[in-house]
Amino acid sequence: MNSKYVAIAVTTECNFKCPYCQSTGESVTNVQGMWNYNRLKEVIKAFLEAGYRNFRITGGEPTTVPYLGELLDFLLQNSDVRVRINTNGYNIEKYIDQLNSQTEVIFSVDGFGNAFSPKRLTDELLKKIQYLQSKNISIRLNCVVTKQNANEIPELIQFCSKNELNLKLLDLCPRVEYQGNVQNDFLENNYFELNKLSIPFPKISSNFRTNMIRKGTGIPMSGYSLGNGHWLQIKDSSQKPYYASLCNNCQYKDNCIEGVFSLSLSVGEILRIANCVNQDYWIKLKGLKQRQIEEELKKMEKNFFLIND
Ligand code: SF4
Numbered sequence: 001m002n003s004k005y006v007a008i009a010v011t012t013e014c015n016f017k018c019p020y021c022q023s024t025g026e027s028v029t030n031v032q033g034m035w036n037y038n039r040l041k042e043v044i045k046a047f048l049e050a051g052y053r054n055f056r057i058t059g060g061e062p063t064t065v066p067y068l069g070e071l072l073d074f075l076l077q078n079s080d081v082r083v084r085i086n087t088n089g090y091n092i093e094k095y096i097d098q099l100n101s102q103t104e105v106i107f108s109v110d111g112f113g114n115a116f117s118p119k120r121l122t123d124e125l126l127k128k129i130q131y132l133q134s135k136n137i138s139i140r141l142n143c144v145v146t147k148q149n150a151n152e153i154p155e156l157i158q159f160c161s162k163n164e165l166n167l168k169l170l171d172l173c174p175r176v177e178y179q180g181n182v183q184n185d186f187l188e189n190n191y192f193e194l195n196k197l198s199i200p201f202p203k204i205s206s207n208f209r210t211n212m213i214r215k216g217t218g219i220p221m222s223g224y225s226l227g228n229g230h231w232l233q234i235k236d237s238s239q240k241p242y243y244a245s246l247c248n249n250c251q252y253k254d255n256c257i258e259g260v261f262s263l264s265l266s267v268g269e270i271l272r273i274a275n276c277v278n279q280d281y282w283i284k285l286k287g288l289k290q291r292q293i294e295e296e297l298k299k300m301e302k303n304f305f306l307i308n309d
Contacts, residue, residue, distance in 0.1 A: 005054035005212035031268030046293035058086040072098035104138040116148030140166040161226040194236040214305040218261030
């Protein structure tokens, strides 16, 4: 399967304000707002032409944009395209007619009753998850593990096993800012080492990396079986990520713990590598025509993933 992959942060808006998130979510921190739909379609056409078939729609909260349904229809008209949506569950049920076997919904859930994050597995959210499950939509839960919710993780793992859900656990990432505040001690005060978790399920893989764009990129992960074909993945940033050789001289490398694993599109029409904060390597797409965007994509693939034509 073609694995060329791009994440699209369609908006910086979110109905929640999670303390570990940037004020612009997965978008670059210096631009607020939302993609213009027609322009986004033009840019996506360039990605499709360049062979990209895996799209992750994120934000902010992607279900807050008025055109999400149209966007899903536009992408999914290509039967070989796969779309993942990162959501906190807000209004996701409204898109049930668009979701199908080409899609996966990734719910961000940080535990059951903890006060640290608003992303709680409430009865209301559970009903939405079960509704999507009843329609055979692929679902995964993502959970950021911190000192605040680490005690809830064993219950969350058991819950996912019992309810036939996939689960990914991630540790806290250094960010340029957290909800608009540069809090240098935030990470230090809340970081929880994932290797301290005890997982009462069989390990099925270790040290596997993504094969998005190029095999062997990103952070090595480990996998566990939760039974009935469902799994737990652990993405522990203390493992060594993949960097491109041009990252070696980057002044931000120490805080760039996810390294290089995908392309990403931000509000403001910025194309960059994953969460790259080095603006020398960002590409501004504003005003570029489809053909020029395709050229820029090739340059990025060559520079970061050593892929030539
Ligand atoms: S910030 Fe960008 S250039 Fe710097 S190490 Fe990370 S991916 Fe590489």
